[in-house]
Amino acid sequence: MCTMRASAAPVSARDLHPKSKLQREDDVLTRYPMPRHWEDPELNRPFGRLNRIVFNLLCLTSIGHTGLKRVWGAIKLEQEGDDSVWSGGIERICDRLNNMLLVAGLLLTTSAAFITTTPPRASTVNYTLRGPYICILGSFGLLIGGIIVASVCVLVLGKIRPYWCETVLYGNRFNVYSTMILISYPLFAIGLAAVLLAFGALTAVWCAEDPGVQRAAVLLLCLPIAMAILFAIVCATHTVQPQDTQSPVCRDQVSTTCRLRKDESLA
Structure with missing residues (x-):
C-alpha cells in the first residue's frame, strides 16, 4: 500500500508581507514616470537653486511633502483601482x-x-495708537x-477626482504652481496674521508706561523664538544612527516563511 503525501501550497513572501502604501507608491512610480512639469526644477538653469527651494517649500506647505511624487503615485494607484492612498x-x-x-477663527475673534x-x-496697554492699530x-x-x-479649498478638495486633478490642476507648470499657491495661501495668510497680531x-504694551508689563512682554516674545531655535x-x-531596520514583526514573518519552506522541502 503506497501512500501519497500531498504537498503544501507554496507560500510566497508577498502573502506574508503585504505592501505598505509607500511601497505601492514606489512601485507605481517605476511603472508610470512623472511628467517633466511635475518634477523639481533643474539646478543647472538660471536661479535653479532658488526655484528648487520655492518649489519644495510650496509642496511642503500645500501637500505636506517636498515633491509631487506622492500625488502622482496616488493618482496612478487610483486609476489601477486602489483609491486608499488618494x-x-x-x-x-x-x-x-x-x-x-x-x-x-480664534485669531479673528481676538483681532475683532x-x-x-x-x-x-x-497706561498698561494701548492698542488704539496708530502703529498697533x-x-x-x-x-x-x-x-x-x-x-x-x-x-x-476644503469644499473643492472634498469633491475633486484624480483624473481632473492630473489634467487640470497639474496640467502644466503654471497650473502646478497656481494650485500649490492656492492651497498654501491659508497657511501663509494665517501665519502672517498671527505675527501681525x-x-x-x-x-501696544511697549508704547504704554508700565515697565513690569513691558518686561513680561519681552519674555513672552522670547519663548516662541526659543522654541523655534x-x-x-x-x-x-x-x-x-546605524540600527536594525527590521521590526520584530517582520523578523517573525521571515522566520515563519523560512520554516514553511523547510517543511515544503521535507515534504
Whole structure:
C-alpha cells in the first residue's frame, strides 16, 4: 500500500508581507514616470537653486511633502483601482485646512475685539495708537482672506477626482504652481496674521508706561523664538544612527516563511 503525501501550497513572501502604501507608491512610480512639469526644477538653469527651494517649500506647505511624487503615485494607484492612498491624502489635507480654520477663527475673534473696543487701562496697554492699530487691522484682513480661501479649498478638495486633478490642476507648470499657491495661501495668510497680531499687541504694551508689563512682554516674545531655535538645532544636529531596520514583526514573518519552506522541502 503506497501512500501519497500531498504537498503544501507554496507560500510566497508577498502573502506574508503585504505592501505598505509607500511601497505601492514606489512601485507605481517605476511603472508610470512623472511628467517633466511635475518634477523639481533643474539646478543647472538660471536661479535653479532658488526655484528648487520655492518649489519644495510650496509642496511642503500645500501637500505636506517636498515633491509631487506622492500625488502622482496616488493618482496612478487610483486609476489601477486602489483609491486608499488618494483618499487618505485628501483627508489629511482637509484636516490640516480645518485645523487652520479653527485657529483663524480664534485669531479673528481676538483681532475683532481689539478693533472694536477701547483698552480698559491705556497706561498698561494701548492698542488704539496708530502703529498697533494698523497691525491689528492688517491681521484682521489677512484672516478673513485666509478663511475664505481655506473654506473654498476644503469644499473643492472634498469633491475633486484624480483624473481632473492630473489634467487640470497639474496640467502644466503654471497650473502646478497656481494650485500649490492656492492651497498654501491659508497657511501663509494665517501665519502672517498671527505675527501681525502679536506684533501689534506687543507694540501696544511697549508704547504704554508700565515697565513690569513691558518686561513680561519681552519674555513672552522670547519663548516662541526659543522654541523655534531649539527645533532648528535639533534638525541641524540630527545624525542617522546605524540600527536594525527590521521590526520584530517582520523578523517573525521571515522566520515563519523560512520554516514553511523547510517543511515544503521535507515534504
